[in-house]
Amino acid sequence: MTIHGGGGEYRDLVVFLAAAGVVVPLFNRLKISPVLGFLAAGVLLGPNGLARLSDTLPWLSWLTISDAAQIRSLSELGVAFLMFMIGLELSWERLKAMRRLVFGLGLTQVAACTVALGAVFVAMGQPLVSAAVLGMGLALSSTAVVMPVMAERGRISTVSGRATFAILLAQDLAVAPILITVTVLAALAQGGIGSGDFDPSTLGPALFTLIPAAVGLFLLVLLGRLVLRPMFRSVAKAKAKGQGQEMFIAASLLVVVGSGLAAQAAGLSMSLGALIAGLLLAETEFRREVEVSIEPFKGLLLGVFFVGVGIGLDVDAVAADPVAVFGLAAVMTLLKAGLIYGAARAWKLGNRTAIETALVLGPAGEFAFVILGAGLVEGIASPAFTQQVLLAATISIFSIPLMAMIASRLVRRVEATRPDLPAEALEPLPEQGQVLIVGFGRVGRLVGEILLTHDQRFLAIDADASTVGKGRAEGSNVFYGDAARPDMLVLCGIETARAVVVTMDAPARVDAVVQAVRAMRPDLILIARARDDRHAVRLYRLGVTDAVPETTEASLQLAENTLIDLGVPMGLVLASIHERRDQFRKVFQEAMPDSAAPRRPRALRSKLRR
Numbered sequence: 001m002t003i004h005g006g007g008g009e010y011r012d013l014v015v016f017l018a019a020a021g022v023v024v025p026l027f028n029r030l031k032i033s034p035v036l037g038f039l040a041a042g043v044l045l046g047p048n049g050l051a052r053l054s055d056t057l058p059w060l061s062w063l064t065i066s067d068a069a070q071i072r073s074l075s076e077l078g079v080a081f082l083m084f085m086i087g088l089e090l091s092w093e094r095l096k097a098m099r100r101l102v103f104g105l106g107l108t109q110v111a112a113c114t115v116a117l118g119a120v121f122v123a124m125g126q127p128l129v130s131a132a133v134l135g136m137g138l139a140l141s142s143t144a145v146v147m148p149v150m151a152e153r154g155r156i157s158t159v160s161g162r163a164t165f166a167i168l169l170a171q172d173l174a175v176a177p178i179l180i181t182v183t184v185l186a187a188l189a190q191g192g193i194g195s196g197d198f199d200p201s202t203l204g205p206a207l208f209t210l211i212p213a214a215v216g217l218f219l220l221v222l223l224g225r226l227v228l229r230p231m232f233r234s235v236a237k238a239k240a241k242g243q244g245q246e247m248f249i250a251a252s253l254l255v256v257v258g259s260g261l262a263a264q265a266a267g268l269s270m271s272l273g274a275l276i277a278g279l280l281l282a283e284t285e286f287r288r289e290v291e292v293s294i295e296p297f298k299g300l301l302l303g304v305f306f307v308g309v310g311i312g313l314d315v316d317a318v319a320a321d322p323v324a325v326f327g328l329a330a331v332m333t334l335l336k337a338g339l340i341y342g343a344a345r346a347w348k349l350g351n352r353t354a355i356e357t358a359l360v361l362g363p364a365g366e367f368a369f370v371i372l373g374a375g376l377v378e379g380i381a382s383p384a385f386t387q388q389v390l391l392a393a394t395i396s397i398f399s400i401p402l403m404a405m406i407a408s409r410l411v412r413r414v415e416a417t418r419p420d421l422p423a424e425a426l427e428p429l430p431e432q433g434q435v436l437i438v439g440f441g442r443v444g445r446l447v448g449e450i451l452l453t454h455d456q457r458f459l460a461i462d463a464d465a466s467t468v469g470k471g472r473a474e475g476s477n478v479f480y481g482d483a484a485r486p487d488m489l490v491l492c493g494i495e496t497a498r499a500v501v502v503t504m505d506a507p508a509r510v511d512a513v514v515q516a517v518r519a520m521r522p523d524l525i526l527i528a529r530a531r532d533d534r535h536a537v538r539l540y541r542l543g544v545t546d547a548v549p550e551t552t553e554a555s556l557q558l559a560e561n562t563l564i565d566l567g568v569p570m571g572l573v574l575a576s577i578h579e580r581r582d583q584f585r586k587v588f589q590e591a592m593p594d595s596a597a598p599r600r601p602r603a604l605r606s607k608l609r610r
Helices: 011-029 034-045 058-063 068-089 092-097 099-123 128-139 143-152 159-188 200-209 211-243 246-265 270-282 287-311 315-320 322-346 351-361 367-378 383-398 400-410 442-453 465-473 486-491 507-520 533-542 550-565 570-590 601-609
Strands: 435-438 458-462 478-480 499-502 525-530 546-549
Touching (some): 034 287, 034 383, 068 270, 068 287, 099 159, 128 159, 128 322, 143 159, 143 400, 159 270, 159 351, 159 367, 211 246, 211 270, 211 465, 246 287, 270 287, 287 478, 315 322, 315 383, 322 351, 322 383, 351 400, 367 383, 383 400, 435 442, 458 465, 465 478, 486 507, 499 507, 507 533, 525 533, 533 546, 533 550, 533 570, 546 550, 546 570
Parallel strands (some): 435 458, 499 525
């Protein structure tokens, strides 16, 4: 990124990083989505913002972004990272849990909005192909803005939050087919920009031009299946030998960028390649660790993307025809909201729930810029009209917090658990309500087997790649990762977990996990394996519900087996063993300061039984 006036080559990057350092904390404090802050920063720091005053105030040139084109090229990586993360989240379990809402309500919304918006653009004089691309781009909503806004208002776990998530999930699934469709339309369209007429005789040659893309897609999937798991397994083993987290981060970045470039070489988009890589990794044991590794890069590069979008907001163009721009934004938002409301009612959502879902999903989304940009590149969208549509889309994105506020007022009296969704939509997602097992060696595997015997679902985490591989080969729900990291615990569902069982045999690692879990969930059932009595006392001080010392349990087990073999009735033996175990627990707890005593362990254990 070039600097004008001397001093270095990275001024624009420094300006962006400075803006990010101010925008994200400020908007978090104000409980506003940072995405809107990045959009606003793009408008303010771009050529239509402070840069317009640089002639009279030259020092302002140091606070503005001078090379918008390079920012936009860098923002392509942000979109690729977003698509990669979407691919990681699209697990078969999640899709299966919400299949009717995702493939029913969600795809109904995408199809209905595409057709209706396309018809509006045809009525406005746009060719059929151009109108189709515009309709597909604007039919999608903003996952990056809607979900944080819903989370800030505590609406994620409500019925409308679940329905909104399902529709956004369907939209994420639709992105790849839409991008491929744009390529097909470009091959079928005749006569250059905006003509959009079809000639049946061109169908064969047009489809023939897609063969390299299809072959490239097949090779990308095949290579990913053959290479990704062995590569990450090798990196995980290197990490276990103390070679650091850097190799895992580097491998994750390589997959995102490499798959994107490979897709581009095959004639597809970079974002489509990243999505495919994410889908392939979603079925491996390294999914959670990869998410943790690239999350900071994704957030920063998405920030670049939204800054680029803000830079593209031509204030002069809006001021030149504000009625057309704001009118188009209003028509698009209201039309989408009306169609989403109708689809939601058709799929048996309650009236107010349908209203809330429709209002937050009515505005355009970030993929409008990706899809319409692809349409421009392929030469099937009118540049002048598309730029006006993008202005309207940007303005509609700014309205999402306002729409959420209006929606929350309309549904304020609605119970969060109102059962107006299909039954499967009210069931917890696969990662919700589980028992987390940290460490899946011999002890952890046995704990998991007993939990399943009593119909208790679990998710296991282990930092040893070979152990994880063995567990997954046996069909267990186990992932590679470090459970002492809060971001890993979040991805594994700590916020909705029913209990955590720490089974590792390394006391220091057990302590680290216990501290991380207890800091995030003071109320959670937390049971940990202890090396000996002294370690058990330390774990109680850290806040565990129960500590199970190996030496004590081995002694009790030996005594139990001896008494039973001597013919003592089993009922008396079990009662004696339980009494002695309670005495040990009391001794361990009495060794702690009163303030560190765990809260009602028996009551907590009863929750797990339920």
